[in-house]
Amino acid sequence: MANRVAGSVHFFIYDVIKIFILLSVLIFSISYVQSYFPPERTRRILGQRKGVGANTLAAFLGTLTPFCSCSSIPLFIGFTSAGLPLSVTFSFLISSPLVDLASVILLASIFNWTIALSYVVVGLILAVLGGTLIGSLRLESQVEAFVFQSPVSDHDNDGKISREERLIYAREQVLDIVHRVWLFVLIGIGIGAAIHNWIPESCIASTLGQDRWRSVFVATVAGVPMYADIFGTLPIAEALVQKGVGVGTALAFIMSVTALSLPSVIMLKRVVKLPLLVIFIAIVTVGIIVIGYVFNSASQLLI
Amino acid sequence: MNIKILGSGCKKCLALADNTKAAAETAGIDPQIDKVTDVVAIAGYGLMSTPGLVIDEKLVASGRVLKAVEIGKLLAKA
Numbered sequence: 001m002a003n004r005v006a007g008s009v010h011f012f013i014y015d016v017i018k019i020f021i022l023l024s025v026l027i028f029s030i031s032y033v034q035s036y037f038p039p040e041r042t043r044r045i046l047g048q049r050k051g052v053g054a055n056t057l058a059a060f061l062g063t064l065t066p067f068c069s070c071s072s073i074p075l076f077i078g079f080t081s082a083g084l085p086l087s088v089t090f091s092f093l094i095s096s097p098l099v100d101l102a103s104v105i106l107l108a109s110i111f112n113w114t115i116a117l118s119y120v121v122v123g124l125i126l127a128v129l130g131g132t133l134i135g136s137l138r139l140e141s142q143v144e145a146f147v148f149q150s151p152v153s154d155h156d157n158d159g160k161i162s163r164e165e166r167l168i169y170a171r172e173q174v175l176d177i178v179h180r181v182w183l184f185v186l187i188g189i190g191i192g193a194a195i196h197n198w199i200p201e202s203c204i205a206s207t208l209g210q211d212r213w214r215s216v217f218v219a220t221v222a223g224v225p226m227y228a229d230i231f232g233t234l235p236i237a238e239a240l241v242q243k244g245v246g247v248g249t250a251l252a253f254i255m256s257v258t259a260l261s262l263p264s265v266i267m268l269k270r271v272v273k274l275p276l277l278v279i280f281i282a283i284v285t286v287g288i289i290v291i292g293y294v295f296n297s298a299s300q301l302l303i
Numbered sequence: 304m305n306i307k308i309l310g311s312g313c314k315k316c317l318a319l320a321d322n323t324k325a326a327a328e329t330a331g332i333d334p335q336i337d338k339v340t341d342v343v344a345i346a347g348y349g350l351m352s353t354p355g356l357v358i359d360e361k362l363v364a365s366g367r368v369l370k371a372v373e374i375g376k377l378l379a380k381a
Contacts, residue, residue, distance in 0.1 A: 038366055039351035074353070077346035146347070153349030153362045161367075169367070176314065270343050 007197040015189045015235050022109060023185070023231055024174050026102035030064075031173035033101075035166040037064050039075055040153075046079070046088055052132065055091040059127035062095030063120075072096065073267050080143060081150040087135020094284060095127035098259045103230040110238050111247070118295070119251060126255075126287040133283055134276075142276035181231055188232030192239035204243045215249045216292030220285060223256030227264075233257045248295030255288045304334040304381065309345045309355035309365075316354040318368045323356065326374035334378075 042061045049057055072093055079089040099120055108116035161169075195204070208215040223233075237250040260281060269277055306323060310316030320336065327334050339345055339357075348357055352366035356374070358381045369377075 073342045074346045074351045078351035150347055151349040
C-alpha cells in the first residue's frame with residue numbers, strides 16, 4: 001500500500017516537472033518560429049501550389065501553427081473564402097492539432113525518437129491522404145454559403161515585427177498555453193499515475209492488451225469525444241504502455257483525443273453541413289485505427 | 304465612430320481594448336467600443352488570428368496587440 005502511494009507520487013511529481021519544463025522550453029522556441037508563419041502568410045504560400053504538393057505543404061505548415069483546435073474555424077473560413085481547395089484546407093486542419101513540434105519532442109522524451117518520428121510521418125500521411133480524399137469527393141456544396149462570401153483580409157504583420165516583439169510573443173505564448181492547459185496536464189498525469197500503480201495489469205490487458213484485436217478500436221473511439229491536448233494525453237499513454245498496452249493502441253488514443261473532440265466538432269458544424277462533417281470524422285477515425293494496427297504489428301521494431 | 308475588438312475574451316483582446324480606450328482618450332474622441340466574441344462573427348471580418356481591431360466595420364489590424372500610439376495613427380486615418 002505504502003509502496004503504491006509512493007509509486008504514484010513519484011510518477012506524478014516526476015512527470016509534472018518533466019512535462020512543464022519541456023512544455024515551457026518547447027512552446028517558447030516553437031512560438032518564435034511560428035511568428036514567421038502567420039496564417040495569412042501560410043495561406044499565400046498554399047495558394048501558389050496545386051495538387052498533392054499543396055496538400056503535403058499544408059500538412060507540413062499545419063505542424064507550425066498554434067496548438068489549439070479553437071483556431072480551426074477562423075482558419076477554415078479564411079482559407080476557404082480565399083479560394084483554397086477543400087482538400088488543402090482539410091490537410092491543414094487534420095495536421096494542425098495532430099502533429100506539432102512540441103508534441104514530437106515530448107513523445108521522443110517519453111518513448112523514443114523512432115516512435116516520435118514515426119508518429120510525425122504517419123500523422124502527415126493521414127493529413128495528406130485525408131485532405132486529398134475529402135477534396136476528391138467534391139463536397140464544396142456541403143460548406144455553409146456564408147463561408148465563401150466572407151471577406152478576405154490580408155493584414156500581414158510579418159514584415160513589421162521586430163526580433164524583440166517575436167521574443168515577447170513567444171513568452172506570451174508560453175504563459176498563455178501553460179495557463180490554458182495546466183489543469184488538463186495535471187489531470188492527465190493524475191490518471192497516468194493512477195493507471196501506473198492502482199489498476200491491475202490484468203484488467204488493462206483484458207481490455208486494451210496487445211492480444212486483443214479490438215484494443216485499437218476501443219482506444220480510438222473512446223478518445224474521439226475527449227477534449228484535451230497532447231500534453232495532457234501523453235502521461236496516460238505512457239502509463240498504458242508501461243502496463244503492456246501496444247504502442248499502436250496508445251498512439252491511436254493520443255491521435256483521436258487530439259485530432260477530434262466534441263468542442264471542435266460542434267464548432268465545425270457551424271461552417272460545414274452534416275454530411276461533410278460526418279465524412280471528415282469518419283476519414284480521420286478510420287485513418288487513426290489503421291495507423292494503430294500498423295504500429296501494433298510493427299511494435300517490435302520500435303521499442 | 305464605431306470600434307470593435309475581435310477576440311474570444313482572451314487576455315490579449317482585453318489588452319487591445321485597454322490600449323484602444325487609451326488611444327481614443329488621447330485623441331479626444333469618444334467612440335463606441337464593442338467586443339465581438341463569437342468565432343463565426345469574428346471570421347466574418349476575414350480575421351484568422353485574434354485579436355483583431357475593426358474601425359467603422361473595416362478590419363485594420365489582426366494577430367497582435369497594437370500599442371496605443373499605433374491605434375492613435377489608425378484612428379487619425381479613419
